[in-house]
Amino acid sequence: MAMTLNDDQNMLRDTARDFMASEAPVTHFRKFRDMGCKDGFSHGLWKQFAEIGFTGVLIPEADGGMGMGQIEAGIVLEEIGRNLAPSPFLTTSVAAVEALKLADKAMRDRWFPGILAGETVIGIAIEEGVKHRPEQIACVAERSGNGFKLTGQKQFVVQGASSDMLIVAARTAGAAGETDGLTLFAVDKDAAGLSMEAVRLVDSAVAAHVKLDGVQLDADAVIGEVDGGWAVLSKMLDAGRVGAAAEMVGVGSGAMDMTFEYLKTRKQFDRVIGEFQALQHRAAHLYGEMEGARSIVLKAQSLMDEGHAKAELYVAAAKAKAGLACNLAVREGVQMHGGIGMTDEYDIGLYMKRDRSLNEFFGDAYYHADRVATMNGY
Amino acid sequence: MSDLETFRAEARAWLEENCPAEMRTPAKGDEDVCWGGRNFVFQSEAQKLWLERCVAKGYTVPDWPKAYGGAGLSPQETKILRQEMAKLGCRSPLNSFGIWMLGPALLKFGTEEQKVHYMGQIARGEIRWCQGYSEPGSGSDLVSMQTFGEDKGDHWVVNGQKIWTSYADKADWIFCLVRTDKTNKYQGISFLLFDMETPGVSTKPIKLISGNSPFCETFFDNVVVPKHQIVGEVNRGWDVAKYLLGHEREMISGMGGDGGVTSIGAAMKATLSQEPVLRAQMALFDVDNLTFRAHGERFMDEWKTGKAHPAYSNLMKYVGTELNKKRNELVMSIGGSQALEWESERSNGGSKARNWLRTKANSIEGGTSEVMLNVVSKRILEMPGA
Numbered sequence: 001m002a003m004t005l006n007d008d009q010n011m012l013r014d015t016a017r018d019f020m021a022s023e024a025p026v027t028h029f030r031k032f033r034d035m036g037c038k039d040g041f042s043h044g045l046w047k048q049f050a051e052i053g054f055t056g057v058l059i060p061e062a063d064g065g066m067g068m069g070q071i072e073a074g075i076v077l078e079e080i081g082r083n084l085a086p087s088p089f090l091t092t093s094v095a096a097v098e099a100l101k102l103a104d105k106a107m108r109d110r111w112f113p114g115i116l117a118g119e120t121v122i123g124i125a126i127e128e129g130v131k132h133r134p135e136q137i138a139c140v141a142e143r144s145g146n147g148f149k150l151t152g153q154k155q156f157v158v159q160g161a162s163s164d165m166l167i168v169a170a171r172t173a174g175a176a177g178e179t180d181g182l183t184l185f186a187v188d189k190d191a192a193g194l195s196m197e198a199v200r201l202v203d204s205a206v207a208a209h210v211k212l213d214g215v216q217l218d219a220d221a222v223i224g225e226v227d228g229g230w231a232v233l234s235k236m237l238d239a240g241r242v243g244a245a246a247e248m249v250g251v252g253s254g255a256m257d258m259t260f261e262y263l264k265t266r267k268q269f270d271r272v273i274g275e276f277q278a279l280q281h282r283a284a285h286l287y288g289e290m291e292g293a294r295s296i297v298l299k300a301q302s303l304m305d306e307g308h309a310k311a312e313l314y315v316a317a318a319k320a321k322a323g324l325a326c327n328l329a330v331r332e333g334v335q336m337h338g339g340i341g342m343t344d345e346y347d348i349g350l351y352m353k354r355d356r357s358l359n360e361f362f363g364d365a366y367y368h369a370d371r372v373a374t375m376n377g378y
Numbered sequence: 379m380s381d382l383e384t385f386r387a388e389a390r391a392w393l394e395e396n397c398p399a400e401m402r403t404p405a406k407g408d409e410d411v412c413w414g415g416r417n418f419v420f421q422s423e424a425q426k427l428w429l430e431r432c433v434a435k436g437y438t439v440p441d442w443p444k445a446y447g448g449a450g451l452s453p454q455e456t457k458i459l460r461q462e463m464a465k466l467g468c469r470s471p472l473n474s475f476g477i478w479m480l481g482p483a484l485l486k487f488g489t490e491e492q493k494v495h496y497m498g499q500i501a502r503g504e505i506r507w508c509q510g511y512s513e514p515g516s517g518s519d520l521v522s523m524q525t526f527g528e529d530k531g532d533h534w535v536v537n538g539q540k541i542w543t544s545y546a547d548k549a550d551w552i553f554c555l556v557r558t559d560k561t562n563k564y565q566g567i568s569f570l571l572f573d574m575e576t577p578g579v580s581t582k583p584i585k586l587i588s589g590n591s592p593f594c595e596t597f598f599d600n601v602v603v604p605k606h607q608i609v610g611e612v613n614r615g616w617d618v619a620k621y622l623l624g625h626e627r628e629m630i631s632g633m634g635g636d637g638g639v640t641s642i643g644a645a646m647k648a649t650l651s652q653e654p655v656l657r658a659q660m661a662l663f664d665v666d667n668l669t670f671r672a673h674g675e676r677f678m679d680e681w682k683t684g685k686a687h688p689a690y691s692n693l694m695k696y697v698g699t700e701l702n703k704k705r706n707e708l709v710m711s712i713g714g715s716q717a718l719e720w721e722s723e724r725s726n727g728g729s730k731a732r733n734w735l736r737t738k739a740n741s742i743e744g745g746t747s748e749v750m751l752n753v754v755s756k757r758i759l760e761m762p763g764a
Contacts, residue, residue: 002454003676004685260759275763280755281748287759288697292669299672317668324665365665366658372668373661377644378651 050118081250415506447501
């Protein structure tokens with residue numbers, strides 16, 4: 001595949017760009033932040049996402065969706081990132097949909113219509129510690145009745161308390177540290193024994209600490225195969241990772257553009273500060289890092305869409321690189337803005353907060369660089 | 379099958395039949411590289427055969443028009459051919475500054491006669507070219523160059539000195555920037571071609587920190603250059619030079635779509651597993667390396683369809699050369715004391731150390747990293763100021 005967007009993809013990008021700029025610019029995010037919104041996002045905007053078709057971008061056409069791939073989902077995510085648009089898109093329309101695509105028809109029929117309508121929100125309950133270590137999952141699902149009983153805890157479940165269903169990874173066999181013996185479950189928000197504590201994060205998103213205290217599930221709550229959940233989990237995580245990487249390309253680009261604009265207008269010493277070579281060289285270096293990030297993310301998306309054997313390697317590299325580049329963009333952004341970069345009034349600080357959250361989501365740059373090393377044979 | 383799939387199958391079959399087995403192993407050093415030229419000594423019969431077969435097929439310059447020695451392939455076909463060559467491990471049949479630099483400039487600025495004559499020679503590997511740009515007092519500030527060609531009617535008489543002329547002592551001809559008008563800085567330079575055997579041309583190799591001498595000082599003492607040996611118009615050589623520099627920078631980033639992605643870490647596993655911080659550095663390097671290859675692929679796809687910014691190759695040159703320096707720093711660290719050995723057989727004649735030192739020039743030659751950042755900042759980011 002050529003590493004350029006085709007006409008349809010360019011059109012989708014224009015649509016997404018116009019939509020976010022008019023319906024969900026940074027002022028939209030500020031409004032919901034300042035009202036202390038319990039969800040951290042607008043259900044109205046989520047409905048609008050559905051009306052324009054975004055929520056079903058990855059849902060197969062046979063199931064009523066647009067049947068597109070990671071490149072198209074990434075196009076939407078980049079614009080979400082550029083505008084800091086708060087929505088359940090990454091967790092629900094990307095990660096959860098990729099998992100549910102591997103579920104049976106009854107499960108797909110139960111959840112896809114709500115996602116397509118912009119009514120359903122799904123939380124991803126994977127993490128059990130403060131760092132991303134999916135193979136260390138210890139949450140237990142023991143056989144009980146015709147199904148399973150879940151006991152354990154989860155954290156960093158983004159929008160968990162606003163979700164209609166949680167995708168929970170639990171151990172049906174094996175021990176923590178093993179990839180075999182994991183199973184994914186769809187857990188309804190009203191299930192007995194499920195409790196959540198919602199916590200606000202630095203970027204004003206709301207995440208949940210989840211307690212599973214003997215949550216009884218029927219056998220049909222299983223997504224994919226019992227004990228073989230790693231395959232579904234990997235697919236879901238990789239979609240979430242490459243999606244977060246695409247969103248970070250948007251966050252980093254937004255921060256970078258804002259900063260370059262500032263360099264061209266702010267005057268000190270009777271000169272526009274963008275004339276100073278000390279800043280020009282850093283600006284050019286940052287541009288190179290962001291262009292690299294954009295390239296590796298596109299490469300990873302296209303390999304995923306092709307089902308290429310190297311997709312996993314490139315997704316890890318893309319999550320790492322996008323994280324490092326976006327982080328550089330927001331750090332340089334705040335520094336180059338000077339004092340006003342530290343104020344709540346200016347947007348650049350909001351980008352710094354969002355970057356931090358996205359970097360942590362589904363594994364940070366160091367976690368993924370380590371995976372690159374392992375997959376490269378050392 | 380689509381046309382491109384058919385082409386891929388045909389290219390694959392041709393390579394399998396025509397590329398000798400010896401030419402499917404990695405080149406061990408510069409001596410294994412075929413540079414062509416009047417005085418080139420082939421290292422093996424296979425190397426000669428591989429060149430001859432590629433010349434006949436137009437595959438030394440696959441994307442050049444057939445009339446000028448190429449195969450007339452489209453950008454997509456060229457990419458596929460390179461991919462198939464990479465898969466089979468085929469060596470490049472011919473390396474040359476003529477292919478990478480002069481040819482593209484001739485294609486854009488040369489006369490039809492010049493294209494047929496000079497590009498044909500380049501494609502067939504008959505003439506080895508060198509580039510006369512930098513002067514002792516004109517490095518990054520290239521346009522201040524002083525080498526002067528006095529107008530003598532049907533010819534110029536050239537006097538002056540060039541420096542950092544790659545392989546000038548091995549080259550047959552030179553493409554050279556010569557001042558033909560002392561009153562106009564930018565529009566007073568002409569782009570001349572002449573034979574290195576012309577009376578008055580002499581070269582002196584420069585010994586580098588690597589111990590090798592890939593560059594020369596080149597002296598011109600009343601060198602006669604006929605007027606028809608100019609590319610483009612008189613006093614407009616800077617346009618040609620700038621275009622060619624763009625191509626040089628593009629080449630550095632365009633080392634093949636699938637090339638260079640293989641990690642050097644696996645072969646160093648024994649060391650890396652004992653050195654966690656070094657392993658982490660290697661891991662971060664691999665992230666940057668995969669990124670650069672994807673970046674290069676995207677840039678080439680955009681460049682060939684006219685979507686890339688004209689100054690973008692400056693960015694690729696900066697990123698690629700800094701990355702290559704980093705790679706060699708890691709190779710030295712992983713190699714430990716053995717990588718310090720300078721002459722032993724064990725160290726292949728100090729190849730790691732010599733390569734490491736050689737890469738330090740990457741971010742100086744063809745425009746320093748600092749100049750690249752200036753260009754990116756001003757032309758792409760449109761930062762204000764002088």
